[in-house]
Amino acid sequence: MKTHLGKRRFILLMSSILTIGLVLSSTSCASSPTATPTEPTTPTGLSGTITEAGSTSVQPLAERLADVFMQMHPKVTVTIQGGGSSVGITSADEGTVDIGAASRELKPSEPPLVKHLLARDGIAIVTPPANTVTGLTKDEVRRIFADEVTNWSQVGGADAEIIVIAREEGSGTRGAFEEMVMGEDLITSNAILQLSNGAVRTTVSTTPNSIGFLSFGYLDTSVKALAVDGVEGTVENAKNGSYPIVRPLYFLTKEAPTGLGKEFIDFCLSAEGQSIVTDEGFIPVD
Amino acid sequence: MASHVVIDRTAKLVVIICASASFVVLGAIFVFTLREGMPAFQEIGLSNFLFGTEWRPGLGMFGILPMTVGSLLVTLGSMVLAIPVGIACAILLAEVASFRVRRILRPAIELLVGIPSVVYGLVGMMLIVPLVREIGGTGFSVLSASLVLMAMVLPTIISISEDSLRAVPKGYKEAALAMGATQWQMIWHVQLPAARSGIVAGIVLGMGRAIGETMAMIMVIGNAVVMPTSPLSPARTLTGNIAAEIMYAAGTHRSALFATGVVLFLLILVLNTVATFALKRGIRSQHVA
Numbered sequence: 001m002k003t004h005l006g007k008r009r010f011i012l013l014m015s016s017i018l019t020i021g022l023v024l025s026s027t028s029c030a031s032s033p034t035a036t037p038t039e040p041t042t043p044t045g046l047s048g049t050i051t052e053a054g055s056t057s058v059q060p061l062a063e064r065l066a067d068v069f070m071q072m073h074p075k076v077t078v079t080i081q082g083g084g085s086s087v088g089i090t091s092a093d094e095g096t097v098d099i100g101a102a103s104r105e106l107k108p109s110e111p112p113l114v115k116h117l118l119a120r121d122g123i124a125i126v127t128p129p130a131n132t133v134t135g136l137t138k139d140e141v142r143r144i145f146a147d148e149v150t151n152w153s154q155v156g157g158a159d160a161e162i163i164v165i166a167r168e169e170g171s172g173t174r175g176a177f178e179e180m181v182m183g184e185d186l187i188t189s190n191a192i193l194q195l196s197n198g199a200v201r202t203t204v205s206t207t208p209n210s211i212g213f214l215s216f217g218y219l220d221t222s223v224k225a226l227a228v229d230g231v232e233g234t235v236e237n238a239k240n241g242s243y244p245i246v247r248p249l250y251f252l253t254k255e256a257p258t259g260l261g262k263e264f265i266d267f268c269l270s271a272e273g274q275s276i277v278t279d280e281g282f283i284p285v286d
Numbered sequence: 287m288a289s290h291v292v293i294d295r296t297a298k299l300v301v302i303i304c305a306s307a308s309f310v311v312l313g314a315i316f317v318f319t320l321r322e323g324m325p326a327f328q329e330i331g332l333s334n335f336l337f338g339t340e341w342r343p344g345l346g347m348f349g350i351l352p353m354t355v356g357s358l359l360v361t362l363g364s365m366v367l368a369i370p371v372g373i374a375c376a377i378l379l380a381e382v383a384s385f386r387v388r389r390i391l392r393p394a395i396e397l398l399v400g401i402p403s404v405v406y407g408l409v410g411m412m413l414i415v416p417l418v419r420e421i422g423g424t425g426f427s428v429l430s431a432s433l434v435l436m437a438m439v440l441p442t443i444i445s446i447s448e449d450s451l452r453a454v455p456k457g458y459k460e461a462a463l464a465m466g467a468t469q470w471q472m473i474w475h476v477q478l479p480a481a482r483s484g485i486v487a488g489i490v491l492g493m494g495r496a497i498g499e500t501m502a503m504i505m506v507i508g509n510a511v512v513m514p515t516s517p518l519s520p521a522r523t524l525t526g527n528i529a530a531e532i533m534y535a536a537g538t539h540r541s542a543l544f545a546t547g548v549v550l551f552l553l554i555l556v557l558n559t560v561a562t563f564a565l566k567r568g569i570r571s572q573h574v575a
Binding site for chain 2: 082083084085086087090163168169170171186189190191192193194195199202203206207208210
């Protein structure tokens with residue numbers, strides 16, 4: 001009887017501890033701020049936190065830049081988040097992050113932000129390596145994605161139906177592709193949609209007769225980048241202006257940056273930062 | 287004596303708080319989703335939203351009918367595939383298999399529940415999608431999604447069905463066998479009807495998981511907003527629609543995604559009610575018979 005009672009008391013005690021713990025942890029979560037203001041630069045060295053969010057195309061580059069920046073300034077923490085270009089624009093405007101990232105031009109309907117051109121990025125048109133087609137004109141690409149051309153034989157390939165793979169509505173890569181390739185036309189609603197550059201790459205590489213578009217930074221040997229208007233999709237061709245599908249990658253701030261945020265952006269635009277841009281497969285800013 | 291009373295009251299209070307917490311959470315989710323989705327209902331119009339077939343947020347077109355149909359078809363497909371397999375498997379475990387076979391099979395099936403859905407999606411993308419592509423189409427299809435979902439809901443259906451088959455009083459079984467029924471007749475005419483309520487509960491739970499599944503669906507269904515015309519055509523589910531676009535959405539678009547959540551919420555409510563109703567009727571007719 002006594003041990004039984006002890007057990008019950010123990011269970012009660014544990015459950016009340018758990019309940020209190022839950023309540024406490026939830027309130028502490030709620031009260032912890034999502035945006036940390038940047039601390040002023042001290043003459044002895046930089047310290048504090050920078051938050052960045054936005055375009056998934058900018059994300060791998062920003063992470064690399066942040067790593068190097070944090071090595072140079074051990075007391076600084078830079079957090080990089082994805083979310084997409086639209087998230088980058090809204091977060092920078094609302095001040096939930098210090099720096100937003102966008103991989104397309106800002107629309108007139110979007111808030112006016114201070115743009116820092118970080119790099120340029122080509123968008124590659126990719127197929128599985130086995131595809132016999134090696135190049136398309138920009139107009140052919142448009143007609144394929146608009147569902148006007150539906151068979152590879154219509155563009156000089158084998159007699160096989162084209163499987164169109166695109167990104168979801170709101171993606172910066174899709175936005176830039178629509179702006180530069182589709183013009184007034186819409187991407188067919190029959191297109192298979194994948195939610196990231198990585199997922200598009202996997203899907204294209206494993207789906208015979210498929211076609212998709214990818215940020216240059218995500219190109220590897222699992223897919224084949226097609227020449228567009230006769231120009232190979234390489235960083236050099238994008239840099240000299242001959243490759244036709246190139247978009248800007250921006251860091252965005254609400255006001256002209258100050259303090260730590262300015263230091264980070266200045267570093268990204270410096271010669272050292274721009275060499276990282278090149279290493280990551282993007283096109284540096286002159 | 288006094289300490290007993292105190293403990294009793296405290297225990298009661300803790301239990302009440304915990305129980306109401308789950309109810310408050312449910313209510314809060316619904317109220318919040320509805321509040322966020324309300325502007326979309328007003329701006330787009332209820333019938334345009336529910337019965338529109340074009341979803342192009344960039345052009346201000348927000349019709350979710352293809353996705354509602356997609357969600358229902360995938361759920362239906364997975365249930366058609368999973369129910370016979372699940373019940374057969376439960377019968378095997380409860381009535382046919384030896385103790386040793388059961389000791390291996392049962393934990394293996396239960397382990398399936400613990401596999402994260404993204405892993406199911408990955409396997410589906412690499413294994414099921416190419417297989418379905420052999421039949422026709424792109425492989426990213428309602429059929430692929432149904433097959434992946436079948437694997438995901440099977441453990442639920444199997445373990446609950448098996449438990450309820452085991453819970454049938456031994457006397458039923460013995461009486462049936464004593465009257466000369468074969469083992470199959472005993473299972474079909476006695477065990478299954480007697481375990482019916484538990485089996486249906488397992489199916490309802492599995493259905494809930496199926497319609498709410500998101501990640502695995504996004505990876506294998508293709509996410510194209512088209513009205514699915516065959517098991518081989520791609521589709522988008524309501525859950526997939528929210529997950530795919532909420533990160534980008536603002537204004538009416540964001541509100542429309544919350545409104546999608548409201549529709550999903552109500553859809554699950556209706557499906558559960560219908561299933562529970564069918565279950566109750568099933569039990570009644572069973573008692574009359």
